[in-house]
Amino acid sequence: MAVSVDEAVATGPARDHTPPARRRGGRGRSVLEVALLTLLAVVMLFPVLWMIETSIKENRDVYAIPAKFFDFTITLDHYRDVFVDPDGGRSALSVSFLNSVVVAGASTVLATVLGVPAAWAYSRFAVKAKKDQLFFILSTRFMPPVVVVIPIFLMYRQVGLIDNKLGLILIYSAFNVPFTIWMMKGFVDEVPAEYEDAAMLDGYTRLQAFRRFTLPLLVPGIAATAVFALIFSWNEFVFATFLTSSDDVRTAPPAIAGLIGGTTTDWGLVAAASVVFALPVLVFAYLVRKHLIAGVTLGAVRR
Amino acid sequence: MSDHVPLTTDRPGQVASAAPPAPGRSRRLGDRGLAVAFISPALLLLLAMSVFPLLWALYLSFTDYSATRGGPANFVGFGNYTAILTSAQVHTRALTTLIYVVGAVGLQTVLGFGIAYLISRRTHGRGVLTTLFLVPMMLSPVVVGLFWRFMLDAQFGVVNSMLGSVGLGQVEWLTRQRTALLSLVVVDTWQWTPFIMLIALAGLTAVPKYLYEAASIDRASEWFRFRTITLPLVWPLLLIAVMFRAIEAFRLFDLVYILTNGGPGVSTETLSFHIYKVAFLGFNTGTASAYGILMVLVVIVLTQFYLRYLNKLKEG
Structure with missing residues (x-):
């Protein structure tokens, strides 16, 4: 790095x-x-x-003209509003955060489970037209979301996946699998194939050699890859906004965007919600900073 | 396949080194079968969620299907395609998208490379500096769009407030045609300059030091060294970053949706945003599909360039 x-x-x-x-x-x-x-x-x-x-300012300081940079009253009301409803109970925003955790988590697990074995197979075996396959896989990731969402919308309407967390999980997995394969292939390439050959000379099957000797060495790479997949799913907006509508299913990005729909916008709340939303991403990104280049180029550029 | 696995090696771990399982039969598990078993689930998901939808869109693009009207889809041949390619509305959006892509990616490249160059010349605190500069890139477009919308607000936005305090006039950033597109470019540049910077920095730190030492022995000028050593060595990697950003910028939707909603008028409507309007506000699913397929074709061409170049770089 x-x-x-x-x-x-x-x-x-x-x-x-x-x-x-x-x-x-x-x-x-x-x-x-x-x-x-x-x-x-x-x-x-x-x-x-x-x-x-802005997230810790009183409302009258938020809208102050000229803007107040230093002498403002500090309040945590906006943060309370993010989690607690004015009438008591959980706020719609906090539900959407929970949905985001579920959707991002599940889609990351699915993409990892499908992507890691595929990456290993692409790295180790002579697959027919391997390069073409890999390039095809990566190019699906470049499709404009707005274009993909039209047929996906019709497809989901047929099978009842509109406004359903499973629908989001599936589409996010499909967008994360290419990334996982490319990123993980790099990590697998770094583990010498001789380890597996040696294990197989000792009588292990190829599968056992993978499980017992290669997989443990891949764990840090898998963790880094999963973190990036998590960030992509967590931040995604287009599919979330077109494929979900109800408060119980909606993830955080469309929920936060929904805060500015009305005539007046509570910018303090928007700021607090944004901070709460962005904080985990920044923490996670910091954890995988060593792999950032590979991560943000979908595994295409490695150093 | 699993029936080929010898029963005795279910848990080879504990006794691995002491008593390895008998060699022989197990190898016949078949690398080929294993490869297929490991790759096909991932490919199936991609086929179902990426390829099949695109094929469906391709079919719809030859019909007058409307998602709300329902009813049967009538075949209209290339009608949708000719309508789109000859539409003045689409030409306007194509121009907007082009201005945006060139403006934003150009600015990002210059700024990103500049920052990377400055950071690479520092001996201390590089890690901290890099981390700080990378923050905008990790934020969701929702957060970025909303927050800039607040900062660029004509009345209580902090940008106008700062302009006012240095004696400059107020600018209606998001509600005037010219400035709205400019705002879009600025916000995108703010978010994605770190991306170029990150990759340029990787290229810059990889330039072997001895090249500079040799050049300074030859008393080469600073500009000469930059032009003949730094730039040629960093350029391939930088180009990868630029192409990547160009593809991403071409597809831009979410930032427009949140920051300006295409307005004022249609001045910030990109192609993606226009497709969204045709599909979800105009309900012309057939036309929108044709529009989308055309966009996908452009993306495929751009991606091919990108991947070819990437491949060349990896092998070279």
């Missing part, structure tokens, strides 16, 4: 000046670069900070 490697590419500029001048020029430039980086980091992070700030 290249990013976390703490080894400079080129340490400082090397110009054709005399040493002292060169050092001063280097420092001036270095300061400029640090300043530029800081500015960019602030710009990139400001919306996130503003979201967190």
Whole structure:
């Protein structure tokens, strides 16, 4: 993994000046670069900070003109509203969070169970037209969701999977399987096939060799892959919004988007819900940061 | 297949090294059978959930079927396709999509590469910096869209508030035709610059140090080193990232749906968004399917370029 490697590419500029001048020029430039980086980091992070700030502001401070950056009253009311209904009991949002957990979890398990063995088989065996198959698998992942959702909608209407968690789980699995196969194939390729050959010389079957010797070595890779699948399913919006409608089934993304439907929008609540929704993703993404490049390119680019 | 597995090796674990099961028969489990058994479930799911729907859409695209009207679907030949390809409405959306893709991906590439270059020149704190820059990319488009909608609000949005405090006028970001598309490009750039940055950084840190050392011995200028060492070595990987982003941007739907809902007027309607309107608001399922199939064709061509290039890069 290249990013976390703490080894400079080129340490400082090397110009054709005399040493002292060169050092001063280097420092001036270095300061400029640090300043530029800081500015960019602030710009990139400001919306996130503003979201967190809005989520703990009192309503009158949320809509203050000009915007209040520092002296506002802190409240956790919005967070309470995310989970608790005004009339008591669980809020619709908290139900949708629970649905998201179920849908994302189940689809990740299904994609892993189907994808990991397939990845192993693609890595180990001479499959006919292997490359074409793998490219076909990956290209299904690039289909525009809006196009896929039209026939899926009609299909689900026929079999009663509209507004059903199982319907979402299936379509998310189908979108995660290509990713799982590509990502896992990379991990399997890294485990020498000789381990299995040796085990088979000892009398194990191929399947046993896979289960007893290769699979344990793949566990970290499987975990990382599953985390990315989890994030994709958790964040997905298009299928969720078109294939579900009722509060009991709806996942969090369409539920949060639904908060802005009316005439007035409670932006404090939107911000709090967004923070609650985004926090697990950021934690999980941090856990798999070593595999981020492979993860976000669907396993296509590995370092 | 399972009947080939010797009964005695059900649990070979505990006694594995001491008494391995008898070699021979077990090998005949058949690698071929195993490969089929392991691959086909995944392929079946893909066939059912990706290929079959597309084939259905292909069939519908030759009919005048409407999902709400129900009734039988009448065959209309290539009618839907000619209607779409000659429609001025579609041309407008294609242009909007093109402007958006070129604008957003272009900006992301320049900014992402710039940030990666700056980070790669730092010796300390690279890990922290990279992590911080990556946050926008991990957020759901829903969160990103909603939040920018709030920040770009003409009345109480923080962006206008900041513009006001430095003495600049207020901008109606999401309710004016030109600025709405610009806002879309800006928000997408904000979210996906980290993607380009991440991959560019991987390319930059992989450039062997000795090349720079050799160049500085030769007293090569900074620009010369950048142009002849850095860029050629990072370029292939950067191109992968750019192509990937271009495909994704071409399909863009959710951000438009949340940030501007296509408006004002139709100024921010991308092709995906237009398909959604034809299918789910106009209920012309047949036309929308043809529209979708055309889009899929474009995506397939783009993906082929991408995969070919990726393949070349892996083998090279």
